[in-house]
Amino acid sequence: MTASIINGKEVSQEIRASMTAEVKQLSEQGVVPGLAVVLVGEDPASQVYVRNKEKACHDLGFYSEVHRLDASTSQADLLALVDKLNNQKSINGILVQLPLPSHIEEKAVIDAIAVEKDVDGFHPVNVGNLVIGDDSLLPCTPAGVIELIKRTGLEMSGKHAVVIGRSNIVGKPVSLLLQRENATVTMCHSRTANMKEITRQADILVVAIGRANFVDADYVKPGAVVIDVGMNRLDNGKLAGDVDFESVKEVSGPITPVPGGVGPMTITMLMQNTLIAAKRAHGLA
Numbered sequence: 001m002t003a004s005i006i007n008g009k010e011v012s013q014e015i016r017a018s019m020t021a022e023v024k025q026l027s028e029q030g031v032v033p034g035l036a037v038v039l040v041g042e043d044p045a046s047q048v049y050v051r052n053k054e055k056a057c058h059d060l061g062f063y064s065e066v067h068r069l070d071a072s073t074s075q076a077d078l079l080a081l082v083d084k085l086n087n088q089k090s091i092n093g094i095l096v097q098l099p100l101p102s103h104i105e106e107k108a109v110i111d112a113i114a115v116e117k118d119v120d121g122f123h124p125v126n127v128g129n130l131v132i133g134d135d136s137l138l139p140c141t142p143a144g145v146i147e148l149i150k151r152t153g154l155e156m157s158g159k160h161a162v163v164i165g166r167s168n169i170v171g172k173p174v175s176l177l178l179q180r181e182n183a184t185v186t187m188c189h190s191r192t193a194n195m196k197e198i199t200r201q202a203d204i205l206v207v208a209i210g211r212a213n214f215v216d217a218d219y220v221k222p223g224a225v226v227i228d229v230g231m232n233r234l235d236n237g238k239l240a241g242d243v244d245f246e247s248v249k250e251v252s253g254p255i256t257p258v259p260g261g262v263g264p265m266t267i268t269m270l271m272q273n274t275l276i277a278a279k280r281a282h283g284l285a
């Protein structure tokens with residue numbers, strides 16, 4: 001079987017194109033969505049994401065600010081910036097790039113972001129609303145994962161979805177969104193015993209571990225949809241997912257590549273959240 005490749009870049013462009021008309025209409029009413037990205041330190045990988053986000057804002061006609069702070073910035077100074085952005089009318093969305101340097105407590109920073117500007121969906125109130133099923137800003141990567149599965153045409157209801165990884169920013173929220181789609185969800189993590197026996201039962205396999213090419217064809221049921229969230233920079237400078245794409249695509253159904261899969265969708269969902277936040281700020285949603 002030759003798997004079909006899920007083109008996250010193309011899906012992203014389609015979604016962004018469909019947002020353009022609405023953004024234009026809003027700007028005629030004087031509403032320009034604004035995103036602030038805060039980057040602490042010089043992590044080269046982060047620089048790429050920040051550049052992609054800036055480009056997406058520019059292409060869509062959003063207002064954007066990037067705050068590049070020195071790696072030695074104090075927690076107090078970072079919190080002061082967040083407070084300023086919370087109160088800044090031109091800004092509807094705030095993203096503080098993670099991970100932060102170890103002298104800064106990530107939780108304190110996330111908690112300080114105004115709930116209605118938390119376009120990452122990481123604030124405890126947004127996470128709580130996600131768990132309950134109330135309206136919230138959805139975390140971008142998990143929302144992008146669900147959108148890509150939908151685009152395969154697979155009906156998620158009643159299917160067995162297995163998620164490898166239980167982080168707060170990917171694995172856990174992905175599992176909640178899959179349950180919202182009426183999938184039956186199993187979570188795997190570093191302590192899971194006999195993981196292959198579990199993943200081989202998956203109709204949908206979502207992988208978010210952070211280990212290059214970890215999941216090979218042995219883990220995959222023939223025909224399963226495979227979504228690779230992993231972003232691992234190899235020594236040769238290339239980007240690799242958590243899934244060994246070349247071997248898995250021989251047995252799987254639709255599968256995402258890295259790059260060009262989940263990554264671009266994360267940024268598109270961030271733009272969508274910023275648009276939603278801007279509309280809400282102006283009483284339009």
Ligand SMILES: NC(=O)C1=CN([C@@H]2O[C@H](COP(=O)(O)OP(=O)(O)OC[C@H]3O[C@@H](n4cnc5c(N)ncnc54)[C@H](OP(=O)(O)O)[C@@H]3O)[C@@H](O)[C@H]2O)C=CC1
Pocket residue numbers: 141164165166167168169170171188189190191192208209210211229230231232262263266
């Ligand atoms: N495309 C995108 O937009 C994004 C990509 N990423 C990428 O996704 C990947 C995961 O990120 P993130 O969730 O933040 O990672 P974390 O390091 O926070 O979490 C990794 C998870 O994987 C589990 N795990 C680690 N090793 C194994 C193993 N051998 N077998 C089974 N489970 C294992 C861990 O288990 P335990 O809990 O037991 O430690 C943990 O739950 C990374 O490559 C990251 O770069 C992340 C965010 C966005």
Ligand SMILES: Nc1nc(=O)c2c([nH]1)NC[C@@H]1CN(c3ccc(C(=O)N[C@@H](CCC(=O)O)C(=O)O)cc3)C=[N+]21
Pocket residue numbers: 048049052095096097098099120140141231239258259260261262263264266267
């Ligand atoms: N507060 C916060 N929010 C995040 O959403 C967040 C974060 N911190 N920290 C880091 C991770 C990672 N992440 C990516 C976003 C886009 C691509 C992306 O655009 N990838 C492209 C190109 C990658 C490349 O070529 O280097 C692709 O996969 O095709 C990747 C990774 C967001 N994250």
Ligand SMILES: [Mg+2]
Pocket residue numbers: 167
């Ligand atoms: Mg993490």
